[in-house]
Amino acid sequence: MTDKQFQTLDDFLGTHFIYTYDNGWEYEWYAKNDHTVDYRIHGGMVAGRWVTDQPAEIVMLTPGVYKVTWTEPTGTDVALDSLPNEQKMHGTIFFPKWVQDHPEITVTYQNEHIDLMEESREKYATYPKLIVPEFAKITYMGDAGQDNDAVINQTPYAGMTDDIRAGKFYDEHYRHTQA
Template sequence: MPVRPSLQNSTFDSDLRDRHLIYDYNAQDSAGRSEKWRYEMWFQNEDRINYAIHGGPMAGRINFQAADYQCIRPGELWQCNWLEETGTICSLVFDIPRQKITTMLGFSKGHWERAEEAHGNKRNSADLERWRGLAKIGNQTDRVLLSEQADIVEDFRGPGNLKAVDNSWPTL
């Protein structure tokens, strides 16, 4: 049985619930030129994250996932972890006072090598089934690890342009 961190008596409601972040990674394209990879994350509630990717190789991806949250330091640091249908493992740390995001992504071989196929919207059944197929390419050791930091450019409450998901909707 998996162990989930308890949010009881935490500062989740004031720190994260309904918080929406838009952030940019400072990256480089394949030719070494500087570019921004824009991501958007909405911590909808204690069970779901909701996000869209607007820049970089994964641009065009709209997804929601079941997530586990843990407080590192109340009012300052939170970690959010999830597993995608593509087999990609995601871990995000939100540094509230410094307005920074630090991530570690363990891309599945299918997701990394066939990034265009990982684009789409989870609400579209064809996209979802294609993503699940990407998880079947390679094995657990065929992963590309990417560790990055991003600067938050917008921080507000509410869904913004993202659409809410019902907690009863299945993930994975």
């Protein structure tokens, strides 16, 4: 895990995180650049879902404290507050009713199924939303650099986050060590 001190927005951008919410859901998330995030979901009701090039609003609230927000094609809204110097996060996920009722539709590589996400959003109920506000512990931070397409580029598998934390997944250039 990186030991850098986060002070500026540039310190945050290019950082790859793994964190576990207090409810046990495990997420992997990458601040790809100042307007894009990539992520994989390893635990919770949509475990197995992964997304690249998700447009997001990324701001620094004060030195070392960051807020990231976005709306997915599913209609899910996300707000993350990150305090990497304290290895803490707080996330609020606003799941539309259809995602709560049919999470299996979203458990895929979203980028290849945008039409299905939009169709489902129109077909099924979106309200009431399931609001999941949770604190999380950051269990991994890696300096992947900005715009690194090798960070989140494959389907999550059981034990992936353990491999990443153990240094078995990326080499010194933040490229996959496994085929």
